[in-house]
């Protein structure tokens with residue numbers, strides 16, 4: 234378990250002070266995949282780097298499994314850091330060393346004997362699916378393969394925690410998916426707690442159990458990913474979610490409309506039920522679906538439909554009541570002219 238207790242990080246340069254992290258308290262459970270999302274400058278990197286004291290908090294405590302990292306001497310901290318792996322957006326591999334040597338480096342630093350290093354690196358290459366690239370140099374690898382080496386290196390000393398600093402931001406969407414799948418496998422099979430920072434809601438949606446939204450050094454909203462998707466409170470959270478769920482009705486459709494335009498949000502089981510077709514059979518209205526999408530968030534469906542309903546005003550109102558009682562959000566975008 235990671236406990237961040239009232240952590241503040243203030244950067245001081247010349248006569249200027251910048252607050253990187255502002256009184257953040259947070260508990261991350263062992264075994265979870267925890268995301269921190271925010272725009273550039275929100276303080277995500279600073280917070281993540283406080284977790285292994287790459288940045289030392291100006292005040293507050295970082296407790297990992299009950300041990301306060303800020304109270305350790307340098308040798309104790311070195312030992313504690315072996316159990317906290319980290320991966321980076323730009324990989325930071327040593328270009329003059331092979332894949333094997335890059336991974337072995339982390340084990341040599343922990344004074345492991347040669348035979349153990351050989352065995353462990355081969356195991357790690359197998360875990361990340363790179364056994365055939367053992368003797369390649371970083372320049373001969375794709376971005377996704379470089380990140381796999383980064384992950385193998387981070388796992389070398391059997392960490393309990395893996396910190397991911399925008400680990401997929403330099404990768405294309407399909408490589409991003411494969412790296413996220415690998416991180417999920419590492420979390421589930423090796424039981425490693427993962428803390429990741431990102432500015433992409435897609436990453437949070439695909440992999441995280443819980444997420445914190447950060448702005449100006451503070452956590453402004455926190456919850457399970459499903460809670461945040463279905464019931465966001467803060468404007469910033471809504472804007473991240475809209476990047477995935479939003480569908481703006483094109484102007485020309487709005488102009489042409491003859492009926493009532495509605496947006497319907499279905500959560501959980503209701504997303505899989507035939508509520509719309511039941512409504513169309515029950516009332517004398519016609520429905521034209523303009524947009525429909527079901528996202529699966531933590532394997533729970535969340536559907537969004539935009540429909541135009543035509544018919545007599547009274548029937549439309551009854552149909553809307555029917556939908557409203559059975560779904561989780563009904564928004565009338567525009568009424569009949």
Ligand SMILES: Nc1ncnc2c1ncn2[C@@H]1O[C@H](COP(=O)(O)OP(=O)(O)OP(=O)(O)O)[C@@H](O)[C@H]1O
Pocket residue numbers: 244245246251252253254271272273274275276277278279280
């Ligand atoms: N070494 C530093 N010296 C001075 N100020 C810093 C330093 N590192 C970060 N900051 C400042 O702290 C604030 C938070 O930065 P941080 O890099 O943690 O944000 P971020 O959310 O990770 O953004 P990005 O994704 O752009 O890195 C910013 O105002 C930034 O300018």
